[in-house]
Amino acid sequence: MKLLITGRPGAGKGTQAVNIKEYYNIPHISTGDMFRAAMKAGTKMGLLAKSYMEKGQLVPDEVTIGIVEDRLSEADCKDGFLLDGFPRNLAQAEALDKFLTKNGIKLDAVLDVNVENSVLVRRMVGRRVCKNCGATYHVEFNKPLKDGICDNCGSPLVQRPDDTEATAVNRLAVYDEQTAPLLDYYKKQGILKTVNGDQSFDKVFEDIKAVLK
Ligand code: AP5
Ligand code: MG
Numbered sequence: 001m002k003l004l005i006t007g008r009p010g011a012g013k014g015t016q017a018v019n020i021k022e023y024y025n026i027p028h029i030s031t032g033d034m035f036r037a038a039m040k041a042g043t044k045m046g047l048l049a050k051s052y053m054e055k056g057q058l059v060p061d062e063v064t065i066g067i068v069e070d071r072l073s074e075a076d077c078k079d080g081f082l083l084d085g086f087p088r089n090l091a092q093a094e095a096l097d098k099f100l101t102k103n104g105i106k107l108d109a110v111l112d113v114n115v116e117n118s119v120l121v122r123r124m125v126g127r128r129v130c131k132n133c134g135a136t137y138h139v140e141f142n143k144p145l146k147d148g149i150c151d152n153c154g155s156p157l158v159q160r161p162d163d164t165e166a167t168a169v170n171r172l173a174v175y176d177e178q179t180a181p182l183l184d185y186y187k188k189q190g191i192l193k194t195v196n197g198d199q200s201f202d203k204v205f206e207d208i209k210a211v212l213k
Pocket of ligand 2: 013014015030032
């Protein structure tokens with residue numbers, strides 16, 4: 001399975017990616033996670049990404065396209081992958097197509113997890129992530145067993161720095177302006193599959209499996 005997962009910020013891409021990765025046994029490649037890891041490691045790229053992420057803007061294409069191409073060239077992506085949060089504008093989509101064609105790779109599907117704007121700010125502001133393993137929770141919709149502690153590894157849960165209301169609103173605007181046009185781009189390629197992301201966690205995954213059959 002060679003897949004992309006797209007959708008508005010907070011739509012549940014990362015949450016569903018955990019299920020998809022396990023079910024189809026493919027690596028999950030999230031540009032957001034890669035930038036957060038680089039920030040944590042204090043690399044030059046991490047510092048650069050931070051200055052854009054904290055404003056809810058896109059990290060420049062020169063940086064983003066390069067790290068995705070490097071990652072897709074690794075051996076574990078040979079039989080499949082799930083790209084999450086990339087591409088996010090037309091230039092990235094065209095660069096990805098060029099890379100895939102050059103390497104004889106064909107995408108099986110682009111999954112669009114569709115959720116209306118009104119629900120999303122609440123989802124982002126209430127999100128908590130594990131500092132250690134990255135597992136995602138929500139203070140209302142997906143509570144850990146013990147407040148503020150990860151069920152998987154017992155580490156503290158934290159809020160992403162870009163999960164403030166102001167940044168969330170800005171990220172949604174950037175999506176409408178730059179990422180939404182990609183839906184048409186992939187529809188024209190005949191590989192766009194839309195699922196309703198405003199349902200229970202399990203029902204969203206059931207629908208994803210159904211459209212990928
Ligand atoms: P990124 O990390 O990709 O963030 P995003 O697109 O804003 O998406 P999120 O991770 O916020 O949402 P999600 O859809 O994964 O939702 P989740 O599953 O966590 O990017 C961050 C930044 O990095 C960007 O702003 C940009 O600066 C930079 N960047 C990344 N990629 C880039 C690129 N290609 N080019 C340039 N810059 C780039 O769920 C959200 C919450 O809702 C959770 O709390 C979850 O528990 C809850 N939830 C999930 N599903 C449900 C459900 N069905 N019902 C109720 N609650 C739910
Ligand atoms: Mg995510």
